[in-house]
Amino acid sequence: xxxxxxxxxxxxxxxxxxxVRGRYANRYREGTNIVLVEPDLHKIFPDSESVNRALRRFAxxxxxxxx
Numbered sequence: 894x895x896x897x898x899x900x901x902x903x904x905x906x907x908x909x910x911x912x913v914r915g916r917y918a919n920r921y922r923e924g925t926n927i928v929l930v931e932p933d934l935h936k937i938f939p940d941s942e943s944v945n946r947a948l949r950r951f952a953x954x955x956x957x958x959x960x
Contacts, residue, residue, distance in 0.1 A: 930938055938944045 928944075930944065938947060
């Protein structure tokens with residue numbers, strides 16, 4: 894059995910102890926819808942709001958429905 898502390902020195906013990914177990918468990922169970930935006934597009938669409946706005950405009954112009 895290895896008794897060495899596996900905690901890296903760059904991780905302060907106080908930071909580890911301040912964590913909340915299961916903090917994001919409910920969000921994880923709900924699922925996510927993640928899309929990766931290429932770096933060149935990230936300059937134009939830096940956040941979810943800008944991406945969703947552009948997609949809604951595209952859908953309206955092409956008479957698409959989310960339903």
